[in-house]
Amino acid sequence: MEDEIQINELLKMDLLQRIQDDFARFCGVGSIIYNLDGRPITSASNFCGYCRLIRDTEKGFQNCMKSDAELWQLAQQHGGGAIHCKSGRLVDGIAPIMVGGRRIANW
16 A cells, blocks of 8 residues: 555664664564564564574474464454464564554564
8 A cells, every 4th residue: 555654664674673683682582573464574583592493494484484474363363462372382472563553564
């Protein structure tokens, strides 16, 4: 849509990456920001060794993408954020990035 705000119109991508990196380090969590199509717009921050090990395999990476898609669906159903656990003992969450009441990205 023409009137959709893109996150890169509000923040430079290097600043967004730095904010994410600092948040992930401070909170002790892994973090990544996705556009509304589900494509990452930042590089992964602070992923644990277990997560990196899983994501470094083709099947593991595909399972992570499937889990992210399911999480996205949960968030859409509830109109906000969501949490679920899929891969072993990892808990995955999603939070919308909102501007003017409209979701522009997912963290």
